[in-house]
Amino acid sequence: MRIGVFICHCGSNIAGTVDCAKVAAIARSWPDVVYAVDPMYTCAEPGQAAIEAAIHEHKLDGVVVASCSPRMHEPTFRRTVERAGLNRYMFEMANIREHVSWIGKDMEANTNKAAELVRLAVEKLRHDVPLTAKQFDVTKRVLVIGGGVAGIQAALDCAEGGVPVVLVEREATIGGKMAKLDKTFPTVDCSACILGPKMVDVAQHPNITLYACAEVEEVSGYVGNFTVKIRKRATYVDWNKCTGCGACTEKCPSKKTPDAFNEATGTTTAITIAFPQAIPKKAVINPQYCRQLTKGKCGVCAKICPTGAIMYDMQDEIVTEEVGSIVAATGYDLMDWTVYKEYGGGTYPDVITSLQYERLMSASGPTGGHIVRPSDGREPKNIVFVQCVGSRDKSVGRPYCSGFCCMYTAKQAILTKDHIPDSQSYVFYMDIRAPGKMYDEFTRRAMEEYGTEYIRGRVSHIYPDGNGRLTVMGVDTLLGRQVEIKADLVVLAVGIEASRGAPQLAEKLRISYDNHGFFMESHVKLKPVETNTAGVFLAGVCQGAKDIPASVAQGSAAAAKVLGLFAKDKLESDPQIAQVDIQRCVACGKCLRCCPFGAIKGTEFRGEPKVQVIETVCQGCGLCTSTCPQGAIQLQHSTDNQILAEVNALCQC
């Protein structure tokens, strides 16, 4: 075998603490290595051309590149060797950047470790055989999880691209958090008016199947061929019959049901349609408050319903959908701000969240768009906005910035002045973060045109002053002074957290999530929409704090990824997977039990029971190969012999 070795400098990233020329010189002494050099940037166009030239010139039949993590550039170099006529799997990579140069400063030790890692790669390559990828069919349908604005955008773009979409929404209506907003920054246009038509498009698009009141129960399969089980929660209303006329909601006697859509600023009926523009516009019964379901007597809605849609005995239903790709767009929830006892911990009615304030300002909200104090219904004059409640606060485990609160607080201050011209708004802030297009101008408008008083500092204490108002005590860090404001209403800009159940969904999808439950993108800069699981993409706040434009952009980006994936009729599977030596297999079944992907099935060979690997399902994790007592299953390109050869090469005395 004739092997070529390329020890990359990566500028000074590697060469700064590794003697690359020395590693190349050492490599020349190893068996089968006929060529070893240390280029400056191996991945650059001249670097790749040099690999191709060396393959031709030195008649190489295998290449080792020692550089960065294979995560980014293994596919790059596989393509390079393939262009020069080699099998793309006759290539090995040694990571001497993340595993060596970035983590140690000792030049000599680093150089030795780099040489050893390259030695392992060479030894592995010596035992590699050419492999060929198998092709498999793709189910050209996509599942979008979450019907907020990001999911809606992804669903519509995919549907427009000709791909059938299954959209799953946990709540009774799509629209997400955006549907609850009164206006949007920085244009102060009506949220429902710009989102509403998109929601209608979802309902009317022939390529979109919408499951509301539904959650993903189970996901199996792999890119191109996922099988998804969806739990449709019992709504106690047959949506095929329900026309959304709302007669039931008018007559329902259980009128003290907390109104989730209105963020508990008001009450609703036990049978309800979330809001006038709800999609689907169907009634849902809240079983905790329905008199028929809790006490067994009422039945008013069943009597009143003109289409006979009420079904008190409805059960959850599981539907199964086959899709080739999945977009997660599960959004966010507000953190539990009641941990802030200094703000009353939720005991003062006139201390509310910003989302509750949106509902108070919204014409479809519980007050018909009139800003009033929840305690006594009076119009507030002094309104204090407190930013960063549960953002950038390590003491409550929320060290990150929620991103959009500075902007919506400015918007709410502007709208407050529009609603109540003789009102005065105060905003306590840490820093104003307004980096978007027209954003800083917008916050300046709140200050300069609308007279909002911005106070840089935190609020230490909010308490009722005994006269029906609230005393807000804080600090003005610019003046170095304590501040005390008498407020009629306090609005907390409560920070966000990952949507309820996000980590559990991530595990079903086999994607990573961070300490706070936000889903991890494949690469922070270059793969912001992809995940580490092929075929699963991200859109919106489920990946991290984002405002509406960014969520919409990522929804479209995820759709582009799905359409790109589906542009191919067949996908290629990685051939570095488990393979059964049929003669050695004794059909003990241990591999069947340990495989986490269900990639092994029983078969028969000349009348004997045996097992077989389903090539497109196997992920090459290697669990079965280390479990097999016979050594009958071998992972291609990580065979027992290869690993032993590496150990032997490393353990020479």
Place this chain on the structure above:
Amino acid sequence: MNVAYYPGCSAKGSSKDYEISTQAVCRALNITLEEIPGWNCCGSTPAHAVDTELSAALCARNLDIAASQGAKLLLTPCPSCLSNLRAASQRMEKPEFRQRVNELLDTPAAETFPEVLSVMQGIAMQLDKENLALRVKKTLKGLRLAAYYGCLMSRPADRMRFEDPENPQLMEDLLTACGAEMVDFPLKTACCGAAFGIPERAMTARNSGRILELAARLDVDAVITACPLCQMNLDLRQTQAGRALNTRFHMPVVYFTQMLGLALGLPRKQLGLNKLAVSADKLLGKLDDPRLADAEGGQQS
């Protein structure tokens, strides 16, 4: 229950009433307070603000004496002493810190110190609400009170170990068991201005004024304290506080031990009520008024 007792400097001067009422109440509840022989000042704010090792050394000496007497538990009435003693115990768990502190002491401190609690926590540990209620001889029914812990009693949370540092309930529990009506007092852990009464008198007057103003607005009969400095600022400086807010207060500021003593039926002379700057006579009169004591559920606002 025999416990070591660290009175703190104030007990011998500005808060004699807290001291004698603490002694009387503990005696009545069978808590035997054994004063640490030859105790010294905990160093208070001047020590810990400048040098934590000096502060720890001053506290360690007291803890060491208590430990050598075989004490497992040490009570102190003053939140500032409590904070310093507990901080010293916590910091001495680090070997390097312990070593540096030991260098400041004549002899190295004992390896283990007694557990330090406030007198309030000690009383609550000795008997729960139900048992305290059984000991009440003179119900506080009819009195409407505001519990004021001050900023130090419950904070920092991990050091002082009150259930909720922003909204402690221990004093309310004790006094409710005695029959008093406790209002929800949002400023219960606000700062009175503390030692700034000397360098920044206006600030202390403003802070104390805010507390007294809310108490007056909530129409309470007294503010109940557990801290010598809080009591002094709210009581002795009440005229200053009133002036800062362009008003006059007549708000008795009473130690919780004095209230407990009243409820336990102890002789009033043993409770030091005559030491209060703002007279508690009206409050006592209310307590003696049989019509109020018999009124169902106490006074409503």
